[in-house]
Amino acid sequence: MDKINKMFGITLGDPCGIGTEITLKSLKSVPKYVNRCILFGSLALLEHYNEMYGYGFKFNKIENTKDFKEGYVNVHDPMNISLDDFEVGKVSANGGKCAFLSVKAAIDFALRKDISSVVTAPLNKEALHLAGYNYAGHTEIFGEFTHGKSYAMLLWSDKLKVIHVTTHMSLRDACDNAKKQRIMDVVHLADETLKKQGYVSPKIAVAGLNPHAGENGIFGREEIEEIQPAVEQCKKEGINVCGPIPPDTVFLKMYNGEYDIVVAMYHDQGHIPLKLLNFDSGVNITVGLDVVRTSVDHGTAFDIAGKNIAREDSMLKAIEIGMKL
Structure with a gap:
């Protein structure tokens, strides 16, 4: 056996x-x-x-x-x-x-x-x-x-790693579901999964939901009311995380080695960059x-x-x- x-x-x-x-x-x-x-x-x-x-x-x-x-x-x-x-x-x-x-x-x-x-x-x-x-x-x-208490979709490749706050739902519903507790849960899952793979202190970047990560509330308040509080709480718990980072630059920063994984707010935000770089060898993991x-x-x-x-x-x-x- x-x-x-x-x-x-x-x-x-x-x-x-x-x-x-x-x-x-x-x-x-x-x-x-x-x-x-x-x-x-x-x-x-x-x-x-x-x-x-x-x-x-x-x-x-x-x-x-x-x-x-x-x-x-x-x-x-x-x-x-x-x-x-x-x-x-x-x-x-x-x-x-x-x-x-x-x-x-x-x-x-x-x-x-x-x-x-x-x-x-x-x-x-x-x-x-x-x-x-x-x-x-x-x-x-x-x-x-x-x-499992919570679970998430994580896309893994040599060049880019992305975990998702929301996945298979409309973009309108994804905006409504990007809440503080869910974001915290996904940050924890990212940290735990990378540590299982040998990362001692994974560098986690949390993407913004809106253009320019909301531009201090000009383009939306989700960053101020949900994402930033989630990041700050996770930092207090000892997780090496930062954000929200504008989604149009966060993946480039990870690709250049500043981060080990990106927390994406919705399906296409995470899938598009990974499939562009690693369509044939990317792996989809359900974690948690x-x-x-x-x-x-x-x-x-x-x-x-x-x-x-x-x-x-x-x-x-x-x-x-x-x-x-």
């Missing part, structure tokens, strides 16, 4: 996308992972790509870790979806259902301590909703079925929960699914970071 506990899970995401392809490429690229992971998703699709691209893997279908076999790619298939039930590259309810059930199964394995972390391939939010699962994405699914979850930082890429051209860089980085955490 000790060996099993050192293992990780990979959810294959929406079968209509590139998740299965990049997972098989990752296992081919780093063969030692075969004996350290359990895949969650469509066995039929795995076998299809394995034969099509000549990978030579042998698969073992499992219900639990007692069925695990070394030397095989071990797969838990919660839906037994066949190739006739969906079309690669097309949004479908079956694709969304398969993706959700795979994530839920991986969470159950992790909560039982059968695996130590979960790496997720991309799912499609439209397909998820068509299947009747009204979640905004992976972060919210993990938030629903795991445990009792299940470690890392993910590729890209979508299902339906337009190239099934063409064997999707790159596995981000998946390999997600596995690496997940194992460290």
